[in-house]
Each structure stands twice: as structure tokens, then as C-alpha cells.
Amino acid sequence: MLAFVIRRVFQSVIVLLVVGLVAFSLFRFVGDPVENMLGQERTQADIDRLRAQLGLDQPFPVQYWRFLQNAADGNFGMSYRQGRPVTDLLIERAPATLELAFVSGLFALAGGIVLGIYTAIRKRGWLANFIMTASLIGVSLPTFLIGILLIWIFAVELGWLPSFGRGETVRIGWWTTGFLTESGLKALILPSITLGLYQMTLIMRLVRSEMLEVLRQDYIRFARARGLSERAVNFGHALKNTLVPVITVTGLQLGSIIAFAIITETVFQWPGVGLLFINAVQFVDIPVMAAYLMLISVMFVGINLIVDLLYVAIDPRLRADRAAAAK
């Protein structure tokens, strides 16, 4: 087990290095930050001095190496625009994004699994059919449109919920949370639904089709033939077998929830890292962009690692394979 974890962590590090390289080379084409940082009245001497100061005069491999060295120390440089350490900016913004991702992930997972099971068990019921049809809308509407629709209905027309921002937040150490105030919780509702709706319909459809597949299996027939109650059959026997593939997709989706938060954060002016990134792109703030991409890839890789470990926890056959492979 330990060997497996170490091997996976090692693979993860390689993935991160590659992502960093790709991201770093892309930034050479997004524009010249120096253009934005110096005013109209700049001289060539100013430009050269700033370039040297930022290390932009160095060849590409040197720049990348320096970036890695600093990143290993948790130092992602200074933001060109705000003149503050990028690490501080990210730490300041991360709670907003993580709370949003957490709530919408929870919404997507809970809603998706419950609706998926329901539509699988009652596959001929009218409500199940209605849910399936409605889910098509969820899948096909783009995120920003859902956000704007929700704002229009619940913020503009009904006036129940705020249309932007996080509401009041409470500081706990370096973490700021919106969970503890009423306005903070209210502000979470619309962005979470916007961000999680697509994932929810996806998980729902996946759970449904997996569940239908599992319910056709012999061991389900055998469980029925032994007179187990519908509840025991559906939840004791079928659900667990359904979850193995669901966990993979859910894990990947959780990663993309954080990544796709960019759009939702822009629509709702949510002060998270996604909004920070969008602003950074406009200003060619390379250190912020690089740090953001690294952060996202660390999360993706980390989530994948957890997903792999969960597999082993759920499916005993994998444990046996691992044990056999280790011998």
C-alpha cells in the first residue's frame, strides 16, 4: 500500500513538472508584461532595467528553473500588477474558491446520487422521466447562462438572494469563511448551484446508468431470490457496486469544479482565485497565472490520488491484485 502511494506521488510530481513547463511556455505568447507595467513615457533603458529586474532577460530554461526553485519554496514571485507576493494573493483568495467548490461539489454529489438512484429504481415513473428530461437542460445550458438566469430570477425579480460577492465573512486565522453569517450563506447558494448544476446532472446520469447496469447482474437477482428487502437490495447490494465508477468521474469533476469556477466567479464577481486569474490574464500578470495553473494542477493530481485510494478502499479485489503485484 505504501509502495503504491509513493509510486503515485512520484508520478504526480512528474505530471506537475510537465504542466508547469507547458504553462510556462504558453506565457511567452500571451503578451509582454513590461508593456503594461510601464507607462507611455517609458524609455528603452526603463524597459531593459525592468526586464533584468524581473529576470525576463534570461533564456527560457533558466527562467523555468528559477520558477521551479522558487515554487519549491512556496514562493511564486511578486504580482506585476499589485506588487504583492503571489502566494499571499492566492492564500487570501483561496478560501472563497474552496468554499464555493466544496458547497457546489456537495450539491452535485448529493443531488446527483439521490436523483440517480431514484431515476434508476423508478425508471418507468413519470417523475423519473421528468427528471431525466430536465437534466438534459442542465447538461446543455452553458454555465454562464445558468448563472445569469438564476441572478435574473432570484436576485432581480424575486430579490431573495444577492447577485454578487460573498456577503459578510468571518476571519478564522488566515481563512475567511462565509459559512458563519447569514449573508455569507445566502451568497453561496446561487453560485454553488450555477457551478454544480452541470456536474450534478452528469453524476445523476452516470449513477442512473451504472445502477441500471448493476441491477441487471446475477448477484442482484440472487439477492432478490434470497428474499432480501428492496431496500437491502438497492442500497446494500446495488449502490456499493454502482459507486466504483462514479467515484472516478466524481473525482475528476471535483477538479473541474475548481477549474471551471473561473466562469462562475466572473458572473457572480466572487472574490476567489478564478477571478484573480481572469484579472491577471488581462494584465499579463505572469506570476499570478503561473501560480494559479500550478495550484489547479496540484489539486487535480491530489484528487486523482485520493480517488485511486478510494477505489482500493471500496473494491476488495483491487486489494488482492495489489498484494499479488507486491509479491
Add this chain to the structure above:
Amino acid sequence: MTHPILSVRDLVVEIPTRRGVLRPVDRVSFDIARGEVLGVVGESGAGKSMTGTAVIGLIDPPGHIAGGEVVLGGERIDHLPPERMRRIRGKRIGMVFQDPLTSLNPLLRIGDQLTETILTHLGVTEAQARARAVAALEEVGIPAAARRIGSYPHEFSGGMRQRVVIALALAAEPDLVIADEPTTALDVSVQAQIIALLKRLCRERGTAVMLITHDMGVIAEAADRVAVMYAGRLAEIGPVAEVIARPQHPYTRGLMAATPMATAPGARLNQIPGAMPRLDAIPPGCAFHPRCPLAEAQCKTGAPPTVAGCGGRASCWVVAREAGIVAQGAHA
């Protein structure tokens, strides 16, 4: 046969499809006495499994029992509400499926699957259920049962898994076990062991068995009586020795001629020409007449009469004529 544990009368199973209603089981009647082993043979698609599935009430919709009755220990069970039928399954009728590799839930320990079944049907405590589970495993010949109870299905071989399946089917001591091709998926060397085990356990408990198979060898070895099915209908039923020695129905005769006998090695096997009709194209009259070497004009039009004799009965015009009771016409 004073008090049959299971009595099936004119059972009809129908499956509505877009191109008409299929009848995988058509007016099948038979009894199983307490402790008796009834073998059910026939080609694939003859309706053997469907009959077993109908008895235990597990036909997948849109299929359903469209006629006749199933009486278990004096109580009609074919139209019970789902919840009452569920209580009968496992408790009074157990079922063993064909493939032990797929009939156990791969993610649950076999001990948990056993205790779960025991707790569902018997009012015992968790600890008592555990003890019973260990005993059940010991009885089916799982070595070191107390330790193996914590194992997952993939840690057993196919034959061992089928033993576990049998332990599960018998866990709540049912009156009747429906064994649907219990040895088909197993090695030949293991088949005999499993059949012997099933037979021993059922004899000890007085459990009746409906043994569904396409293997005449298994029937000859294990069954008391045998029912021969063809195209959803019962062709012939009678004591095993009788049916093997003196098959009445032309289909049974063909089947016997097509079974390899250890007594006549090297002899060429006979074949029944043609193939069983598909469910949507069952010929009128006797379903077997297009393949029957003895077919007469009336075989093509009227449903064959059922003739009793030699402790069994057969549904055939020719047999009826030979027995001298021609033109009764009605399906008895």
C-alpha cells in the same frame, strides 16, 4: 404425492413485445412432493428456467404470469403482493443460479451475505446469525469456515463459490430449492460433487428440489422424477428410471437417443433433425410436429392430449392413439 409441497397448474407466462405476445411457458402443470427431486430438462429456450423463475416470482417485467396457479404448501403464491412474496423467497423457496462467479456480490464478504439472509428471515440475534453462517459454510464443506467467513467471493474457486451459493440458498431452511443449471458453469470434476452435496443437504432437511438442467446425466444421477419441456410446454413427466428406460413422447425418445451412454461407447449419436422453434414462431398443434418422425395430420392442428401411464404422463397424439384413447381432444 398426498401433499405436494409445490403444485403448478396450467402455468402460463407471457412476455408482451412489440411484435406480439410471447409465451415462454405454456400451460405447464406438475407437482413436487416434499423431499422429492424433480429434474426439468429441455433444450435452451424450452422454458425451464422461466418456469423456475415464475415459481419464485422473479420474472423480469414486462414478462408476467398470465394464467394458471402456483401453490406452495397449500397456499397460492402466484399473485401475492410483492412484500409477501419477498418473505417467501429465501425462507420457503430458495434458488441457486447457474454461474457462481456472478451470483455473489463481489464487494461484500460472504459472511455478511449469509448473515444478512439469515437475519432477514429468522428472528435471531446478530451473533446467532454469525454462528449459523459458520455452521452453514461448514455444512457445504468449506474448510476453516470460521476464518473463511470474512473472505470475499473472489477469494474462492468456482466450485467453492457454488458451495457458498448453496449455503446461501439453504440458509433459512426453505421447503423447496430451485436449482437453475447449478453445475453448467463448473468443471466436470466438480459437477458431481456439487450435485451430491445438493442432494445430501436436501435429503437431510427434507427439502424438495426443482433441478433445472439440460444434462440428462445429472438428471439420471440426482432426480426422482423428470419433466421434459419443449417450446414452453411439458412434453412428458414421470419417474426417472421409467422415462429413461421407456420414453413415451417422441421428443423424449429423440433426447434419449441423443444422450451419450457409457454402456455403448463409440456408438454414433442420433440427432433430432431441425431446431426448436423460436418463441414467436411456435407451430400450431403439437409444437414438436415439424421435427417429429411420427407426426400425423392431427398433430399439425390440435393441441395434443395428455395421456397418463407408467407413473407419468405425456402430451402426444401418437402416444394417445397407441394407448387407445384417441380423439379425447381436450388438454387434460
